[in-house]
Amino acid sequence: MRTLDPSTPDAWRDIGPARAAAPVANRLDDAPGPARQQAASRIGRTRDVVRRLAAATLPGMLIAPVAPALAADAAVLYGVLDVGVSLERSSDQATVIGLASGTQSGSRWGVRGGQDLGQGLRANYQLEGGVAVGTGRAAQGGRLFGRLAWAGLSAPLGELRLGRQASPASNALYAFDAFSASYLNAGAQTALLPFATHRVDNMAIVTTPAGTAWQASAGYSHSARNNAGDAPGSRVWSTALGYDAKPWAMVVTAERVHWGAASTQAAGMRASGANQAPLGLAAAVRWTGDRVTAYGAAAWTRHGALVPESPSPGQFAYFADSAVLGLMLGADWAVGPGRLMTSWQASLPRDGGSLQRRDATRTQHVVSLGYNLPLSKRTAVYGAAAQFLGSWTDKDWRATQMAVGVRHRF
Numbered sequence: 001m002r003t004l005d006p007s008t009p010d011a012w013r014d015i016g017p018a019r020a021a022a023p024v025a026n027r028l029d030d031a032p033g034p035a036r037q038q039a040a041s042r043i044g045r046t047r048d049v050v051r052r053l054a055a056a057t058l059p060g061m062l063i064a065p066v067a068p069a070l071a072a073d074a075a076v077l078y079g080v081l082d083v084g085v086s087l088e089r090s091s092d093q094a095t096v097i098g099l100a101s102g103t104q105s106g107s108r109w110g111v112r113g114g115q116d117l118g119q120g121l122r123a124n125y126q127l128e129g130g131v132a133v134g135t136g137r138a139a140q141g142g143r144l145f146g147r148l149a150w151a152g153l154s155a156p157l158g159e160l161r162l163g164r165q166a167s168p169a170s171n172a173l174y175a176f177d178a179f180s181a182s183y184l185n186a187g188a189q190t191a192l193l194p195f196a197t198h199r200v201d202n203m204a205i206v207t208t209p210a211g212t213a214w215q216a217s218a219g220y221s222h223s224a225r226n227n228a229g230d231a232p233g234s235r236v237w238s239t240a241l242g243y244d245a246k247p248w249a250m251v252v253t254a255e256r257v258h259w260g261a262a263s264t265q266a267a268g269m270r271a272s273g274a275n276q277a278p279l280g281l282a283a284a285v286r287w288t289g290d291r292v293t294a295y296g297a298a299a300w301t302r303h304g305a306l307v308p309e310s311p312s313p314g315q316f317a318y319f320a321d322s323a324v325l326g327l328m329l330g331a332d333w334a335v336g337p338g339r340l341m342t343s344w345q346a347s348l349p350r351d352g353g354s355l356q357r358r359d360a361t362r363t364q365h366v367v368s369l370g371y372n373l374p375l376s377k378r379t380a381v382y383g384a385a386a387q388f389l390g391s392w393t394d395k396d397w398r399a400t401q402m403a404v405g406v407r408h409r410f
């Protein structure tokens with residue numbers, strides 16, 4: 001039989017299974033004085049470490065699963081304030097200098113968010129209203145959320161959005177212009193009419209999943225215009241197919257509008273000859289290098305502008321039984337801390353229909369130059385100028401637009 005030396009701490013390692021199973025307190029009571037003191041000290045230190053670890057880790061263990069969910073489902077308030085000074089003059093208009101809101105980006109505020117529903121399904125929403133910075137009034141005809149107001153669902157197979165939103169065609173095209181279809185008439189929407197942002201009421205849009213080289217989108221609205229004084233019944237369908245695998249990207253779009261018989265747009269069409277359904281087709285390509293991005297696009301528009309509320313200078317919004325070909329070449333490149341933008345556009349009315357009857361078949365050119373200088377991640381200053389050479393009715397007509405401003409995002 002082995003003899004234990006009670007003065008040695010290691011002696012208590014071999015006290016046997018029966019003693020090992022006994023409560024710790026009993027074993028300490030049976031232990032000699034020095035060993036009992038050392039064991040009690042070790043137990044006390046162990047308990048202190050456990051308490052500290054629990055205090056440090058348990059709150060995080062409880063909160064960690066909740067925090068990402070709360071962050072993912074939280075509504076995000078955002079906005080853009082863009083304001084500056086513009087100068088406009090033309091052969092038939094004296095020079096006008098004034099405050100300009102939304103030259104580079106339309107001033108706006110909005111709320112967006114969603115909720116993870118599990119198994120890849122997610123609910124999404126976005127509300128966005130335009131603001132005229134100079135007056136503080138709501139843009140888009142005074143609507144509270146005139147830019148966007150939609151809700152929908154997304155899944156691994158794609159996304160569905162319902163409500164007021166930009167048409168798939170115009171939403172896809174702006175990324176193929178050095179001026180992002182903005183900067184007053186420096187943007188490609190001046191000569192290539194399908195580039196104009198087309199905000200449509202009551203539109204359903206289906207889009208294939210993001211994150212792949214190919215992406216398609218299609219939308220339809222049975223009641224596209226609901227401004228004050230507009231009659232219901234106008235219908236819009238719009239499609240876009242894009243490919244993006246750097247350095248190359250391309251897109252083709254098609255959009256058609258059927259104006260309701262009692263709408264103001266139908267009245268404008270009838271005044272030009274007949275209530276036809278405007279059709280816009282466009283194709284664009286983009287090449288992105290280390291410091292330079294180049295753009296090229298062509299658009300064909302039949303019967304009238306898809307967004308006739310804002311016709312381009314020197315043009316007509318409605319042209320039943322006529323067509324207009326638009327061409328654009330542009331580029332932007334890094335110059336110093338900012339980016340220099342430039343483009344050339346041409347608008348070529350085709351013979352026939354109402355444009356021939358109006359003697360509006362002359363080519364119009366637009367040459368533009370701009371510079372955008374970021375001051376921080378959220379603030380930038382910019383300057384842009386566009387020169388018009390000719391109008392559809394007068395080859396000697398001239399017009400100039402210039403603007404400088406500041407844009408802040410929050």
